[in-house]
Amino acid sequence: MFASKFSLSIATAAVIAGGFAAWQAWAANDRVQFPEGYENGIHYATVNRGGIREEIFTSPEAVAAAKAGQPLPDGTIIMMEDHRSGGLHRYVVMEKRAGWGDAYPENFRAGDWEFREFAPDRTPNIREDGQRCMSCHQSQAGQDFVFTLDRMRSAN
Numbered sequence: 445m446f447a448s449k450f451s452l453s454i455a456t457a458a459v460i461a462g463g464f465a466a467w468q469a470w471a472a473n474d475r476v477q478f479p480e481g482y483e484n485g486i487h488y489a490t491v492n493r494g495g496i497r498e499e500i501f502t503s504p505e506a507v508a509a510a511k512a513g514q515p516l517p518d519g520t521i522i523m524m525e526d527h528r529s530g531g532l533h534r535y536v537v538m539e540k541r542a543g544w545g546d547a548y549p550e551n552f553r554a555g556d557w558e559f560r561e562f563a564p565d566r567t568p569n570i571r572e573d574g575q576r577c578m579s580c581h582q583s584q585a586g587q588d589f590v591f592t593l594d595r596m597r598s599a600n
């Protein structure tokens with residue numbers, strides 16, 4: 445009786461551990477921290493789409509690399525403020541770190557970038573696992589997965 449209960453719980457633990465590992469491999473996108481002080485970087489673009497106004501920021505190092513036609517450096521963070529109906533709706537952030545992409549299958553990763561959404565109070569949205577972000581930004585693989593790379597190149 446004891447033995448069968450014991451082996452059942454081992455089996456359950458193995459299934460849970462396996463499920464957790466698979467979830468981590470496919471849907472982590474939880475390593476990006478809120479980039480406090482981002483507004484001291486370079487505000488390189490404003491994009492207006494319908495009722496949405498987006499303000500986009502990155503580091504001077506990233507802008508320099510974009511202008512030089514180099515890949516964006518390791519550690520690059522791009523912040524996009526998403527304003528709707530006159531108020532801040534959310535923040536979306538992408539961050540590039542060497543090796544981060546290894547956690548994802550080849551056809552799924554967006555280079556070494558991870559993506560994360562934050563609420564206006566700067567806490568992460570834990571319901572957003574970043575898969576949509578990655579798959580849409582994959583279309584920009586030819587320009588380091590960044591839609592607004594041209595805007596970065598022409599930043600002042």
Ligand code: HEC
Binds near residue numbers: 491536574589592
């Ligand atoms: C359906 C496509 C799509 C999805 C999904 C998407 N994005 Fe984007 N993203 C864009 C486009 C297009 C832009 C360029 C700005 C614009 O046109 O609004 C952009 C711009 C950005 C930028 C500024 C840098 C750049 O690439 O220009 C960041 C940061 C960003 N997105 C993060 C995210 C995050 C985080 C998520 C998921 C929560 C996400 N995106 C989901 C299409 C997408």
